[in-house]
Amino acid sequence: MKFSCQGLELADAVLKTVKAAAVRTTNPILECVKMVAEDDKLTLTCTDLELTITKVIRADVRVPGVAVIPAKFFADFASKISSETIEFNLRDKTLDVTYGDNNAYFQCQDASEFPEPKTLDQPEYVEVRSDNFKELVTKASVAVAQDDSRPMLRGILLEVTNGELRGVALDGVRMALIKKPTISQSAEFGLVVSARCLIEIVRLLPDSDQPIKICTQKNHLQITLGDSILMTRLMGMQSDYVSYRQILPKDFTTTINVNRRHILDTIERAGLLSRVDRNFVVKFDINGKDMVISSESELGNITEHLQTTHAGADLKIEFNGRLYTDALRVITDEFVQIRYGSAVHPCVIVPQEGEEYLYLVLPMHKI
Amino acid sequence: MKFSCQGLELADAVLKTVKAAAVRTTNPILECVKMVAEDDKLTLTCTDLELTITKVIRADVRVPGVAVIPAKFFADFASKISSETIEFNLRDKTLDVTYGDNNAYFQCQDASEFPEPKTLDQPEYVEVRSDNFKELVTKASVAVAQDDSRPMLRGILLEVTNGELRGVALDGVRMALIKKPTISQSAEFGLVVSARCLIEIVRLLPDSDQPIKICTQKNHLQITLGDSILMTRLMGMQSDYVSYRQILPKDFTTTINVNRRHILDTIERAGLLSRVDRNFVVKFDINGKDMVISSESELGNITEHLQTTHAGADLKIEFNGRLYTDALRVITDEFVQIRYGSAVHPCVIVPQEGEEYLYLVLPMHKI
Numbered sequence: 001m002k003f004s005c006q007g008l009e010l011a012d013a014v015l016k017t018v019k020a021a022a023v024r025t026t027n028p029i030l031e032c033v034k035m036v037a038e039d040d041k042l043t044l045t046c047t048d049l050e051l052t053i054t055k056v057i058r059a060d061v062r063v064p065g066v067a068v069i070p071a072k073f074f075a076d077f078a079s080k081i082s083s084e085t086i087e088f089n090l091r092d093k094t095l096d097v098t099y100g101d102n103n104a105y106f107q108c109q110d111a112s113e114f115p116e117p118k119t120l121d122q123p124e125y126v127e128v129r130s131d132n133f134k135e136l137v138t139k140a141s142v143a144v145a146q147d148d149s150r151p152m153l154r155g156i157l158l159e160v161t162n163g164e165l166r167g168v169a170l171d172g173v174r175m176a177l178i179k180k181p182t183i184s185q186s187a188e189f190g191l192v193v194s195a196r197c198l199i200e201i202v203r204l205l206p207d208s209d210q211p212i213k214i215c216t217q218k219n220h221l222q223i224t225l226g227d228s229i230l231m232t233r234l235m236g237m238q239s240d241y242v243s244y245r246q247i248l249p250k251d252f253t254t255t256i257n258v259n260r261r262h263i264l265d266t267i268e269r270a271g272l273l274s275r276v277d278r279n280f281v282v283k284f285d286i287n288g289k290d291m292v293i294s295s296e297s298e299l300g301n302i303t304e305h306l307q308t309t310h311a312g313a314d315l316k317i318e319f320n321g322r323l324y325t326d327a328l329r330v331i332t333d334e335f336v337q338i339r340y341g342s343a344v345h346p347c348v349i350v351p352q353e354g355e356e357y358l359y360l361v362l363p364m365h366k367i
Numbered sequence: 368m369k370f371s372c373q374g375l376e377l378a379d380a381v382l383k384t385v386k387a388a389a390v391r392t393t394n395p396i397l398e399c400v401k402m403v404a405e406d407d408k409l410t411l412t413c414t415d416l417e418l419t420i421t422k423v424i425r426a427d428v429r430v431p432g433v434a435v436i437p438a439k440f441f442a443d444f445a446s447k448i449s450s451e452t453i454e455f456n457l458r459d460k461t462l463d464v465t466y467g468d469n470n471a472y473f474q475c476q477d478a479s480e481f482p483e484p485k486t487l488d489q490p491e492y493v494e495v496r497s498d499n500f501k502e503l504v505t506k507a508s509v510a511v512a513q514d515d516s517r518p519m520l521r522g523i524l525l526e527v528t529n530g531e532l533r534g535v536a537l538d539g540v541r542m543a544l545i546k547k548p549t550i551s552q553s554a555e556f557g558l559v560v561s562a563r564c565l566i567e568i569v570r571l572l573p574d575s576d577q578p579i580k581i582c583t584q585k586n587h588l589q590i591t592l593g594d595s596i597l598m599t600r601l602m603g604m605q606s607d608y609v610s611y612r613q614i615l616p617k618d619f620t621t622t623i624n625v626n627r628r629h630i631l632d633t634i635e636r637a638g639l640l641s642r643v644d645r646n647f648v649v650k651f652d653i654n655g656k657d658m659v660i661s662s663e664s665e666l667g668n669i670t671e672h673l674q675t676t677h678a679g680a681d682l683k684i685e686f687n688g689r690l691y692t693d694a695l696r697v698i699t700d701e702f703v704q705i706r707y708g709s710a711v712h713p714c715v716i717v718p719q720e721g722e723e724y725l726y727l728v729l730p731m732h733k734i
Contacts, residue, residue: 106667300473
């Protein structure tokens with residue numbers, strides 16, 4: 001193997017692929033990056049078997065070949081090189097790197113031991129905007145379960161149907177349902193993917209309207225953006241997940257429209273007090289046109305009055321304030337609508353217009 | 368106690384004083400902020416007995432008085448209030464807070480239990496520029512000992528003499544000596560202050576040429592900037608510290624001038640390899656006009672050539688690369704001068720002109 005490439009392009013690519021490399025594992029090959037040089041391209045791949053990232057950059061390849069070296073170390077090294085051109089030359093098990101007047105020699109691992117990523121041939125896929133997919137994952141992930149009691153709830157359900165991509169997460173006391181339009185669609189699917197991997201994946205996607213391709217095959221989800229391929233194992237199919245449609249409440253008795261920032265700040269202040277008792281209980285008293293939010297603990301108590309537009313019956317209800325603030329922090333709308341059933345039924349936070357997102361929150365039950 | 372003050376001023380002041388409040392202590396009063404309202408001023412004080420921070424803001428005081436409430440909670444609360452004016456009213460042991468249409472009531476602690484900070488009457492003091500003092504602490508702190516084997520070396524020696532403030536730190540394999548001019552000076556002293564407290568203190572000082580007053584009395588160091596008072600216990604006097612003047616080497620056989628950024632990058636790259644073996648050994652080969660920096664480990668090896676201006680004898684010497692990079696990272700000069708004695712004598716890193724700083728580094732001894 002003999003090739004040269006641009007220092008900045010290499011540093012950028014290796015810093016992105018290294019995110020999928022394993023950290024502190026008993027299998028050191030999973031801590032490595034695989035470099036494949038052929039056809040004027042250098043392909044970099046890292047995998048911890050759960051998440052696989054592949055990135056391709058331009059290279060001037062004189063002798064094609066494969067080398068496997070420690071990924072974290074190589075990422076640190078590449079990001080500290082300011083040289084324009086870096087030359088690589090593989091001799092036996094040593095990779096010779098020349099940059100400017102300088103030389104480095106790295107010991108290579110056995111390339112045949114590197115787990116071969118299963119590249120999918122993408123027969124059927126869904127295209128969505130990169131920024132829309134990022135937003136969907138970010139907004140859904142606040143409702144993902146944080147404990148391992150039901151492992152499937154550590155995932156996000158991705159459902160493609162009727163020109164729409166849906167992301168669903170729930171943890172027993174709340175649910176998030178986010179909808180984004182697809183650009184084109186030759187497949188319909190419903191599958192569950194680890195939220196941790198999806199969050200890692202969307203960090204690598206650009207915040208632009210560039211389209212990404214999503215496809216699934218052989219127990220994997222594959223996301224393609226230009227020359228980058230991001231792949232992760234499925235946790236299960238839609239049938240393994242909770243039937244979320246049955247949970248959606250249909251009847252509401254009280255509806256308010258409220259400035260998102262104002263209600264978020266108010267619940268956060270009230271939460272400061274209830275945090276002390278670790279129960280985060282925040283009381284809502286919806287009464288006429290006024291909404292009174294209060295909380296108390298051994299430290300003292302807080303009572304705040306919030307301007308809302310209000311329709312329907314008066315209502316007194318108690319919530320875990322965190323379930324509200326988690327959702328209200330990732331929403332970007334200036335105003336939101338909150339619909340309540342009764343003091344023991346779930347409420348939903350939705351946009352004032354459209355139905356791009358829905359957060360369902362269960363109230364605290366009085367004993 | 369009854370007063371009102373501006374929300375933003377209060378939030379800023381309480382966020383700064385809370386840095387001195389204790390975290391997780393067996394004495395809850397140390398986790399509190401003491402508020403004293405009198406003479407159109409509100410004085411906020413926090414202390415963990417080691418570091419004390421006092422800040423004064425304007426207030427419209429109708430009834431003077433004292434209240435003590437949990438500091439971290441109050442800082443979070445104040446920073447989340449957007450109201451312009453906040454009203455405080457102490458009734459019995461309850462502090463009533465009114466902001467806009469909203470109310471909060473906080474339970475107060477017993478004010479008599481709050482440890483009274485010993486305010487010093489500042490008979491003799493030294494004035495230095497705030498930015499100079501910040502720089503002195505930042506640049507000296509890289510050489511402070513990280514382990515507790517000799518507690519005094521966890522401090523920085525502050526020495527005032529002849530219109531100059533000196534900061535000295537050393538840990539057995541390196542030393543930092545930083546010098547800054549004083550603006551005015553009515554005292555001379557040499558004392559040792561906890562580096563942790565000094566680093567916390569300089570975070571609160573502005574990066575401007577505003578003068579700060581430094582004085583010492585009754586086992587404390589006090590720093591005054593406008594209405595803020597920062598106070599910390601002394602670890603000892605100059606006589607308790609190492610006689611650093613005796614360590615300074617006087618004879619050098621080899622001197623190089625080198626671009627700071629270039630040598631830093633080179634040693635960092637070389638350090639990536641030697642980091643694997645946890646010894647951080649980096650070899651310097653100063654030879655003619657060329658300086659060759661190299662390192663090796665089981666991962667491979669690196670050899671880099673560095674342009675320098677060189678005077679004196681050729682030299683081969685080995686260092687712990689970290690001792691170099693720690694110093695070179697906080698220096699801001701474009702070029703530095705490095706002076707070597709022999710392969711077993713310490714080297715010093717100094718400016719090309721002047722003597723504002725001196726970093727001494729011991730070489731690795733070959734067995």
